[in-house]
Amino acid sequence: MSITQQYLLDSYRARVLGEPEPPAPGRHDAALVRELRDYRRFHAVVAGRPARGRVRCALRRWLRLRAV
16 A cells, blocks of 8 residues: 555545544655754754764865875
């Protein structure tokens, strides 16, 4: 059963039972990505690492070592 089919079945059941419908699949994806980003930034700061630009800094260090 696909996600869409499951959602339609759950919506039908909720409508028949008079309950609120479940959220559509993918509706909260952007909020989840934002929360994950904030969570990782918070833990980076708590651990004493820079919260932003970590990949860029690591790449810059790596390229600097290869140039020498």
